[in-house]
Structures are given as structure tokens and as C-alpha cells.
Amino acid sequence: xxxxxxxxxxxxxxxxxxxxxxxxxxxxxxxxxxxxxxxxxxxxxxxxxxxxxxxxxxxxxxxxxxxxxxxxxxxxxxxxxxxxxxxxxxxxxxxxxxxxxxxxxxxxxxxxxxxxxxxxxxxxxxxxxxxxxxxxxxxxxxxxxxxxxxxxxxxxxxxxxxxxxxxxxxxxxxxxxxxxxxxxxxxxxxxxxxxxxxxxxxx
Amino acid sequence: xxxxxxxxxxxxxxxxxxxxxxxxxxxxxxxxxxxxxxxxxxxxxxxxxxxxxxxxxxxxxxxxxxxxxxxxxxxxxxxxxxxxxxxxxxxxxxxxxxxxxxxxxxxxxxxxxxxxxxxxxxxxxxxxxxxxxxxxxxxxxxxxxxxxxxxxxxxxxxxxxxxxxxxxxxxxxxxxxxxxxxxxxxxxxxxxxxxxxxxxxxx
Numbered sequence: 538x539x540x541x542x543x544x545x546x547x548x549x550x551x552x553x554x555x556x557x558x559x560x561x562x563x564x565x566x567x568x569x570x571x572x573x574x575x576x577x578x579x580x581x582x583x584x585x586x587x588x589x590x591x592x593x594x595x596x597x598x599x600x601x602x603x604x605x606x607x608x609x610x611x612x613x614x615x616x617x618x619x620x621x622x623x624x625x626x627x628x629x630x631x632x633x634x635x636x637x638x639x640x641x642x643x644x645x646x647x648x649x650x651x652x653x654x655x656x657x658x659x660x661x662x663x664x665x666x667x668x669x670x671x672x673x674x675x676x677x678x679x680x681x682x683x684x685x686x687x688x689x690x691x692x693x694x695x696x697x698x699x700x701x702x703x704x705x706x707x708x709x710x711x712x713x714x715x716x717x718x719x720x721x722x723x724x725x726x727x728x729x730x731x732x733x734x735x736x737x738x739x740x
Numbered sequence: 741x742x743x744x745x746x747x748x749x750x751x752x753x754x755x756x757x758x759x760x761x762x763x764x765x766x767x768x769x770x771x772x773x774x775x776x777x778x779x780x781x782x783x784x785x786x787x788x789x790x791x792x793x794x795x796x797x798x799x800x801x802x803x804x805x806x807x808x809x810x811x812x813x814x815x816x817x818x819x820x821x822x823x824x825x826x827x828x829x830x831x832x833x834x835x836x837x838x839x840x841x842x843x844x845x846x847x848x849x850x851x852x853x854x855x856x857x858x859x860x861x862x863x864x865x866x867x868x869x870x871x872x873x874x875x876x877x878x879x880x881x882x883x884x885x886x887x888x889x890x891x892x893x894x895x896x897x898x899x900x901x902x903x904x905x906x907x908x909x910x911x912x913x914x915x916x917x918x919x920x921x922x923x924x925x926x927x928x929x930x931x932x933x934x935x936x937x938x939x940x941x942x943x
Contacts, residue, residue, distance in 0.1 A: 551777070551784040554759065554868050557861050562790055574754070577943050580932045581754040584925050586860065587765055589877035593925060597932045599941040607935050647877040650897055653856020654863075654875075657789065658760050661864055665757050672857075674792035674850040685937045694853055722787050722796060729783045729800045732810050734888045738802040740780050 544705065544717045550725065556664040561720060562671035563702035565712050566625040571601070571700060575666050576628065579699070582662035583655035589647035594635040595655040597697075598685055601628045610684055615696055616675035623673065626698035631681055632656055632672075633693045649694060656695060663699065671698040747908065747920045753928065759867040764923060765874035766905035768915055769828040774804070774903060778869050779831065782902070785865035786858035792850035797838040798858040800900075801888055804831045813887055818899055819878035826876065829901035834884055835859055835875075836896045852897060859898060866902065874901040 545561035547553075580597065588594060600611035611629045612620060623629065632655070634648040645651075660670045673696035681693035708716045726737030748764035750756075783800065791797060803814035814832045815823060826832065835858070837851040848854075863873045876899035884896035911919045929940030 547788050549784050549788060551780040553781055553785040553788065553861075553865055556757065556759070557785050557788055557864060560788070560790070573943060577754040577928070578756055580928055580943070581752050582756040582760050584928060584931060585750050585752060585756065585760055585763070585923075587763070587863070587875050589875075591924070593931065595931060597941075598937070599932050599934060599943070604934075610935070647875075647898065649852040650856035650859070653853035653858075654860045655856075656853070657857045657860025657864075658756075660790070660857075661760065661860075662756055672790050672792075672850075685933075687937055691937075695850065720788075721794070725780070725783055725787060728787060728796065728798060729802050730888075731802060731807075732813070734801070734890055734894075738800075739807075740776060740783070740802070 545720055547720055556661045560660055560664045561669065561702070563669045563716065564622045564671070565703040565708050565716055566627065566700040567703050567707065569627065569701045570603070571628050571668060575668065578666070579659045579662050579668070582658040586651065586654040586658045588651040588654065589645060590638060590640065592635070592638055592645055592648070592651070594645055594648040595652045596633045596635065596691065598631040598633070598681070599628070600630070614677050614681045614684060615673060616677060619673045619675045619696065623671070623696070623698040626671070626700040628699035630697040630699065631676060631693050632695040632697060633681070633687070633691050636690045636692055652694060656697065667701060668699060669702040672696070673698065748923055750923055759864045763863055763867045764872065764905070766872045766919065767825045767874070768906040768911050768919055769830065769903040770906050770910065772830070772904045773806070774831050774871060778871065781869070782862045782865050785861040789854065789857040789861045791854040791857065792848060793841060793843065795838070795841055795848055795851070795854070797848055797851040798855045799836045799838065799894065801834040801836070801884070802831070803833070817880050817884045817887060817896070818876060819880060822876045822878045822899065826874070826899070826901040829874070829903040831902035833900040833902065834879060834896050835898040835900060836884070836890070836894050839893045839895055855897060859900065870904065871902060872905040875899070876901065
């Protein structure tokens with residue numbers, strides 16, 4: 538995690554781990570490569586997430602700028618508004634999930650959720666290492682499928698831009714509004730309910 | 741996190757945070773209540789997860805044994821094989837997601853994934869506090885919908901059993917195989933690919 542303060546670090550209402558409060562999704566990255574040892578630990582963290590029946594439905598396609606051809610292939614699977622800023626990220630990945638359980642071929646209703654658990658682990662590990670992960674819903678699933686010849690039953694869902702967030706002083710003026718404004722969230726009472734839907738739990 | 745060792749703690753191939761390696765999904769819980777302050781921090785952690793367009797599609801229905809009626813209502817939404825062990829958990833929750841974006845009513849393809857990010861945060865925070873979270877795909881969604889009068893557009897997806905895992909010495913003999921055997925995962929090379937699907941990334 539980062540020892541200096543940053544405008545994007547959350548000020549939580551109740552105490553939480555710094556690897557969770559300091560996580561944010563940057564649009565501006567420092568020009569700094571990510572060590573392979575760090576990448577290994579990021580995906581190792583993903584690997585140990587929980588999953589329904591221990592199916593581990595998550596799969597990742599990884600690219601770093603050290604391999605410009607592979608980077609360009611993954612980059613081409615992002616929607617244009619994401620390409621505009623993600624091009625600065627030294628590492629890109631696409632998170633996919635297996636639609637069906639390998640043990641019986643039946644649909645795995647938790648697969649997308651469990652991919653989220655894996656990405657959450659990866660993000661916490663990244664934050665602990667001073668890295669930042671920006672998950673992107675804006676990918677081109679059909680392009681991922683054709684470019685990487687995905688077998689049947691694989692769904693590409695989430696792009697990941699991984700790198701070091703730019704220091705606040707290095708953020709271009711036209712990005713400062715977005716990059717330096719505080720993160721906001723619904724109050725806890727709007728997401729945790731008790732006996733009645735929509736009514737805050739007594740916490 | 742727990743300072744003593746436990747057979748369920750992962751031995752990762754690459755270093756990762758203890759709140760990730762020490763997380764596991766118990767079937768046996770200690771008879772010990774969870775402080776409200778801890779619960780607040782667990783859901784606060786969920787609250788700060790990333791989400792597509794900051795939609796925050798996650799919603800939770802919470803029950804503790806301090807309110808036996810509410811506990812029974814949530815408990816009744818678990819499939820029987822989960823009821824058999826989850827009855828010992830002092831806290832139960834159901835994680836739901838909003839199907840559509842509130843800003844334009846369009847389907848949110850990342851909603852289940854983003855619920856997973858929130859549950860992942862909650863689990864890391866729990867592990868840091870010595871608690872354990874067992875996510876359960878085995879819930880009865882239609883029963884959740886009727887029991888809690890869910891509005892249109894809400895999908896119940898994941899049950900959560902929350903509490904303190906039983907100490908290894910307190911695990912009944914017939915549960916010891918399951919509760920004391922090491923956790924297993926696919927090798928990293930089977931989940932992180934490079935230029936070709938199914939072929940390990942060069943990490």
C-alpha cells in the first residue's frame with residue numbers, strides 16, 4: 538500500500554483495511570514497468586479466491602508492454618473510450634469466466650461473481666504493492682473471442698489496466714478533475730437491509 | 741488475521757497478503773457472536789469496491805442470531821445441504837445485484853462480477869478481523885424474492901455465512917476430513933494465458 542496520502546484514498550465511515558480504502562481506478566499511469574514478481578503475486582492472489590464448488594471459473598489473458606504484439610492484441614479488445622487512457626497502462630489483462638461447471642457441464646450461475654472475487658483479490662494484492670488496477674466493463678467480447686480463439690463456453694467479461702497510478706503532481710490539467718476528486722459511495726444503509734428490502738439494517 | 745497456523749491457510753506459490761492466503765470457507769463455526777462494529781466494517785469494506793460506472797449494484801440482506809425471526813427468514817432461503825452446517829454461523833447474509841444501470845435502465849453486464857468484488861472486499865476485511873465468510877451459491881432465489889418482496893430487477897445470487905471458524909481441536913470427528921484438509925487450486929499456468937488461449941503466460 539501507499540504510505541503517502543492521495544485524494545482518491547477513501548475516508549471510510551467505519552475502519553477498513555488500507556488495501557481496500559486505498560484502492561482506486563486510475564485513468565493516468567506513471568511510465569513505470571511492473572516487475573514480473575509483482576505480476577505473479579497479483580495472479581497468485583486471484584488464484585486463491587473462493588469459488589462455487591472450487592470450480593475456479595476465472596481465466597485471464599495477460600499482456601505487458603514488454604511484448605508489444607501481445608499488448609496490441611489485448612489493447613484492440615478495449616472499447617475506444619478505454620483505449621484513450623488505458624494505452625498508458627504497462628499491463629493489460631482480460632478476465633474471462635467458464636460458463637459451465639467442469640464436473641457436470643451444468644451452467645455455473647456464480648461464475649461471473651467468482652471472477653469478481655478473483656479480481657478483488659488481485660486488486661487488493663496490487664494495492665498492497667503500490668499498484669493500481671482499473672477494471673473495465675468496456676471491452677469487445679466478440680473481438681476477444683476471435684483474436685484469442687476462445688473455446689466454446691468462455692465468456693470474456695472484464696478488462697484490467699494495471700500499473701502505478703501517476704502521482705497527483707504528474708496528472709495533466711485536463712484530467713485533474715476526474716483524477717483528484719474524492720471517490721463517492723452510497724451510504725451503508727442503502728446497501729445493507731434487514732427485515733425489509735430497502736430499509737437499512739440495524740447496524 | 742489469525743496469528744496461529746491453520747490447515748486451511750494457503751501455502752501460496754508466490755507471496756500474497758495474509759488476508760488473502762488465510763481466507764477460507766469454514767463449515768464449522770465457533771459459538772461466538774460477531775460484534776456489530778465488526779459487521780459495520782465488513783459491509784463498509786464491501787461498499788468501497790469498484791463497480792462499472794460506480795453503479796454499486798450490490799445489495800445485502802443481513803441477519804444475525806440476535807434477531808431470531810430475521811435469522812430464520814434468511815436461513816430459510818438456503819438450500820438444505822447448506823442449512824445443515826450454516827445453522828451454526830452467527831451471521832447470515834444474501835448478496836443480490838441490480839440487473840440494470842440506474843442511470844439509463846440498460847442491463848449491467850458487470851453486476852454479478854461487481855457483487856463479487858464487494859464480497860471479496862468483505863471477505864478480506866473479515867479475515868483481517870479473525871472472521872471467516874463462506875459464500876454459498878446454494879440459495880433459493882425465488883424464496884428470497886417472495887420472503888423479502890424484492891422489487892423487479894433485483895437478483896439474489898450468493899449466500900454468506902459469517903462467523904469465527906471453529907478451532908481445529910473443536911471440529912467434530914466426522915467433519916475433520918473436510919475441515920482440516922489443505923485447500924487446492926489449479927496451477928497459475930492454467931488460469932493466466934499469454935498469446936494463445938490455454939497456454940501459460942510467460943510469468
